[in-house]
Amino acid sequence: MQLSVIVTVYNERENIRPLVERINAALVGLDYEIIYVDDGSTDGTVAELRSLDDPRLVIVEFRKNYGQSLALMAGIDVARGTYIATMDGDLQNDPLDLPAMLQLLEAENWDLVVGERVNRQDGALLRKIPSRIANWIIRNLSGVHLRDYGCALKLFRSEIAKDMGIYGELHRFISVLASLEGARITQIPVRHHARQFGVSKYGLGRTFKVVSDLMLMLFFKKYLQKPMHLFAQSGMVLFVLGAIINLYLLALKIMGQDVWGRPILILGAVLILGGIQLITVGIIVEVLMRTYYESQDKRPYRIREVFRGELVTTPEPTESKVARSRMALPRQ
Template sequence: MKKPLLSVVITVYNEEENIKPLLEATYEALKEIDYEVLLVEDGATDNTVAEVKKYANDRTKLIIFNKNYGQTTALAAGIDMAQGIYIATMDGDLQNDPTDIPGMLKKAMDEEWDVVAGKRANRKDGFVLRKFPSKIANYIIRHSTKVYLNDYGCSLRVYKAEIAQNMGLYGELHRFIPVLAKLEGASMTEVDVKHHPRIHGTSKYGLSRTFKVMADLILMLFFQKYFQRPIHIFGTLGLLSFGVGVLINLYLLVLKIFGEDIWGRPILLLGFIFLLGGIQLITTGIIAEIIIRTYFESQEKKTYKIKSVYQGAVKE
């Protein structure tokens, strides 16, 4: 079977009111392109599935999860099933504009970019709950990972399929997709894209995600710098910890020599608890992440289960 030029992966979760305008806008924007659309329904509790089946054309597949797994897993499923030479990703909330996709695809093809990322030039979100936390997160990610994009939160991107399908999406790493792509050796650029205010439904994001992003950033920095040489981080921490322990013991030894009682000092016990506990928690988290990746990739297992796949019908 001939591969389409472009696969568009759209994640949807409780977006029933957005489905009709989303599909109509997408089909209109891509009418000059050989495309397929893959909608990944991430365990919706409303009529999203029924709406997709009502308005999907013959180039559209609906991937239905048996429960809610999260955006990263939904993206991974869509990317895994995509047949296109290039893969575009976007949200299903109508805030991304599919009319930007043809221009991004042309730029990727003409200039031979592996990834063309969207940058929301005039973002239509609230400042306190969305824009401000996003600016802080983007700044931290940009300068700590050295992957210099302005908008890590924009889901609208176009990839070469071989890059997208080898990134290894797990957990909640969709914000770090550019970093994962860079680890695959991808060349990337960024272009301004349109952004619309949300009309229907409610946002699934908030300030609580900031802590998750920071935790995932630690993991990304580990993958960037220490994945092939973990002894460099664990050995350094171990030596530092050992050195501090030696200094403390020497200090206590001196106090003991001069006749002071050193047993049961609260600050000493508290320091050891916090130091050793912090190192143990961070180390356990990273090791657990590696074990999970090894478990899935070595056995070619997926992190999701698909209940069914629906193929859209030809419209008369």
């Protein structure tokens, strides 16, 4: 199968039929499947999906609401296509952009093509401005330079999508996760429509989740394979500062001054203990990282391709090969 289109939905009953019709109209001539992952809807979304008579439709129904990240993971696990597309189920993404994205991915050998909503049909105060701030922060901290990280319309090579671990709320950082797998990433302008039915599931309440997940992404990006560099360096800084403070207090004590009860004494002790603790945590995390790779026979690197040049030699006569094989046979 050429393409799997994954749509994650939560209470989007009114948008089901129009989106399926648009996908079918946009992908005429392609071999594809439409995978709907229902994330515990309570408004009859599953019943609406089951009422559709479409042989390309695959329905994955969750027992309860697990979140968009795990819904995407389930859809990717079920997908059979060589390429995997993801999109929201609220009719704001346009399936007409998928053929152009697929053509770009195949023609220029990209691993991930991300949509950029150039004419975004959302409110400025609650959606556009926070999104621009988040995009600027993610772009500068992650090192993955895209203009729009929040567009759900994406197209992957299957092997890249299936190697990503989209746990927790990491669907917002799919491009960063793909970058960790060594993916070649590009972005293309796509259409964006205003929501017609239902209510948005996004809001300012996700800000703190985005910040915490960004910290996790930075750890994955820079220190996953060398956690000792993060914890030990911080621990050494604290330990050295604490040691300097304590040596200073020791010198005062030798000179006859009373150092007991000074706040700086408590600070020095706390810094030394904190430094020792961070260094210890670094050692433990280093051991866990090695256990993670070695227990599963994983490698901390990804090979895109191995090319071996073939040595051209003159073929030997058939008779000499047969004679040599006979000479190699053990005597009975």
